[in-house]
Amino acid sequence: MWEAHYKPSPQATSTREPTNPSKAPMNRLHLDDQGMPVNALKWWIQQRCKSNTHRGLLQMALNVLSCPATTVEVKRAFSFGRDYVTFRRHRLNLASVTRGMTVTFYSKNGKIKRGALRKWKQQQNDELKKRNKEKAQMTRIEID
Structure with missing residues (x-):
């Protein structure tokens, strides 16, 4: 269902440098190696499987990311x-x-x-x- 209806298409990576050099690392931060957006909830769940709690930040991130956006x-x-x-x-x-x-x-x-x-x-x-x-x-x- 995710693949068919919700998964965003890969973002084409531009060879042109961004005009603001301070934002250049941030533009690549949210994409994986294939140019797909990183699923934050999936990443935090993988961290939990690795027993990497990030000193309590893991539980907070899972609580926040698993909340519905609206009521x-x-x-x-x-x-x-x-x-x-x-x-x-x-x-x-x-x-x-x-x-x-x-x-x-x-x-x-x-x-x-x-x-x-x-x-x-x-x-x-x-x-x-x-x-x-x-x-x-x-x-x-x-x-x-």
């Missing part, structure tokens, strides 16, 4: 959650709500093929029936 998405997510968890379903556990909201979100956005959930649920039911049948056969005792 619109957060409000939309809470609204979506409110619509998913009705007053009659308010005692669901966290895992159920998370899974359900994820499936609903993907389904609404056309990421799940039509009928795929029905097939999956049918397979789950068939497996459960098969296990119950096997269990019942194992517990059946015949007396001569």
